[in-house]
Amino acid sequence: MSQSPQTNESTKTRTPGKMIKGFLGTTAIAGVAAAMLATGLPAPVTGAFADAVRVEAPQAPSFADVVQAVSPAVVSVRVQAEVKPVSNDGPFNFNFNGRSFDDLPDDHPMKRFFDEFSRGFGGESDRDDRRAERDRRGPDGKRRPGRVRPVSQGSGFFISEDGMLVTNNHVVENGSAFTVIMDDGTELDAKLVGRDSRTDLAVLKVEEAREFTYVDFADDSKVRVGDWVVAVGNPFGLGGSVTAGIVSARGRDIGAGPYDDFIQVDAAVNRGNSGGPTFNLNGEVIGINTAIFSPSGGNVGIAFAIPASTARAVIRDLIDDGTVERGWLGVQIQPVTADIAESLGLAEAQGALVTEPQSDAPAAKAGIEAGDVVTAVDGEAVEGPRELAKKIAGIEPGKTTEITVWRNGESQTIEVELGTLPTETAALTTDDQDEPSAPQAEATLDDFGLTVVPAENGRGLLITSVAADSAAEERGLRAGDVIVAVNNQDVSDASDVVGIIDSAASDGRKAALFQVENENRSRFVALPIDQG
Structure with a gap:
């Protein structure tokens, strides 16, 4: 069924010079005269037609075989909701x-x-x-x-003979009635089996008993940048449409959620293509179209598909019980920058920095602390926050997992019994408190361009001003932020900060790690020591 573009070694071409020479040759006179009698055209024109370039190819490159095979499995999804x-x-x-x-x-x-x-x-x-x-x-x-009216229209595709089909969560999430439109125009009612907002996937089931043409998922680990792909779907409600392109990139993080790992393709994908499949040339689904990047709302050649490996696991859970259970660690995390790695003594800027363990969550119960850098899960390296989120989500809730962290200049392993990720995770909060008012005595941390005062509740230092063009301003510190720790040591006075910085400098550190809180959120900022 697959077919790729081919190069024909027997392709013949002629240069303009050869074309002219062939026309003027005396041996061509009889042929030219015959052509004039047959067509009534001047001899020079007829001779040029006779000598025109011809391409001899056994078969032109085409995606027709793939499209013909998979099209019956691709559908339009019309969603209605009660007004x-x-x-x-x-x-x-x-x-x-x-x-x-x-x-x-x-x-x-x-x-x-x-x-x-x-x-x-x-x-x-x-x-x-x-x-x-x-x-x-x-x-x-x-x-x-209330009346029922259409609210959205997208695409989908069958994954089983009995009518299970896949689409996007954002296509069906507001719906109360679902209609599947086959490639031959047949309309069938469907019911919602389950949906998952975190990966933007949903499963529908056609209620009519019949046998459907369906497709399978590919092993997307073998998908390479530059591979041909074919997208089939329902752009702008036009019905079955096919576009082709290549894989442009892998592992794209577009800020859609904690599990972003999209395949980017340049096949034309527009509104209405959501939920439709992107195929390889074997007719296997490598991804599910879910988003586009476009200033105008139309195709500009940048589309994103959920990888088949992600979709396969989520869809299996949705079919089983309509929900997806994910492992839960219960921490707020941020990337490890080069400055943060330097301040912590890490050889490389990788891992996920814990800014705050959530109260009563598995991580806090197991002893994971703010300032720890998670570097591995069950022995597998963690490159950054996204990889940590995906690894933890892929582990069965209740399983005891080994979390490797970097703390106080050395690596250690902590065993954590993972919980179940809540449907909606509440925002992390700290103890209720009013905005601290600044005491009269201020102190300056000239090395970093900061003016601070002890926080009213006695926990940390309130930043009252940040010098323009300073290292602190460049890294996003603002008046109103509270410095609660430096290099994982609590601070309550400016002298505490000075002592910690002097110690870090004597150890050869080039940066210090400031833990900063504001509006009940915590983050870490590395400030260079050598700019004082």
């Missing part, structure tokens, strides 16, 4: 002896008066809305149930 009845509350919420404006009979004098009066505050459109609202009431005056 909530319009509220009576508005700019004129009149009440007449317990009866609202819309409850009055149409021939009521006050009804006619306010209907005319309201034209100056919205014109005919407001009146039409009220009429539509009255039409939604039954003969008894009670409101009918």
Whole structure:
């Protein structure tokens, strides 16, 4: 079924010089004369046609075989939702002896008066809305149930013979009714099996009992940048459309969520392609189209697909019980920059820096602390926060996992029994407290361009000003931030900071790690020591 572009060794070409020589040769006179008699064209023109370039290829490059095989498995997904009845509350919420404006009979004098009066505050459109609202009431005056109307349309594809199909979560998340439109135009009702907002995947099941053409997932670990791909879907509601391109990049993080690992392709993907498959030339799904980058909203050749390996695991869980269970460590993390690595004595800028373990979460219970750098999970290296999130999510909740951390200049392993990732993880909070007010005595940390005072609650130093163009300003420190620790040591006075910095400098460190809190969030910032 697969076919790739080919190069034909027997391709023949002619240069302009050869074409002219062939036309002027005496041996061609009889052929030219015959052509003139047959066509009525001047001999020079007829001779040029006869000597035109011809390409002899056994078969031109084509994706037709792939498209013909997979198209029956690709569908359009139309989503409908119930429209909530319009509220009576508005700019004129009149009440007449317990009866609202819309409850009055149409021939009521006050009804006619306010209907005319309201034209100056919205014109005919407001009146039409009220009429539509009255039409939604039954003969008894009670409101009918909300109407069902289309809210979105996307793409999808069958993954089983009995009608299981995959699409995007953002296509179906607001829906109450789902219709699957086959490539031959047949419309079938479907029900929602399950969806996962974190990976933007959803599974539908066609309710009619019949056998469907379906496709399988590829081993996306073998997908290479530069491989040909074919995207099939429903752009702009036009129905089955096919585009082709190549894999542009792998491992893209576009800020969509904690598990970003997208395949980037340059095949044309537009609105309505969401949830549709991207195939390799073997007709296997390498990814599910989920997002595009576009200043205009249309295709500019940058599209992102969820890798098959991610989709396969999530879809299996959704089919089993409609939900996805993920392992949960319970920490806030940030990347390890070169400056942070230097301040901690790490040889390389890799791993995930723990800014705060969540209260009562598995990490805190096991002894993981703020300032630890997670460098490995069960012996597998962690490159950064994204890799840590993916590794932990892929482990079964309740399993005891070995977390390797870098702490106080050395590596150690901590065993953590993972929990189950909550459906909605609450934002990390600290003890309730008012914004600390600054005491009178201020101190300066000239090496970093900071002016600080002890925090009102006695925990850390409140930054009152940051010098322009200083190292602190360049790294995002602002007045109102609270320095709670330096190099993982608590500070409550400027002299504490000076002592820690002197010690780090004597150890040959070129940067110090400041733990900073603001608005109940914690982060780490590395400030260079040698700029003082």
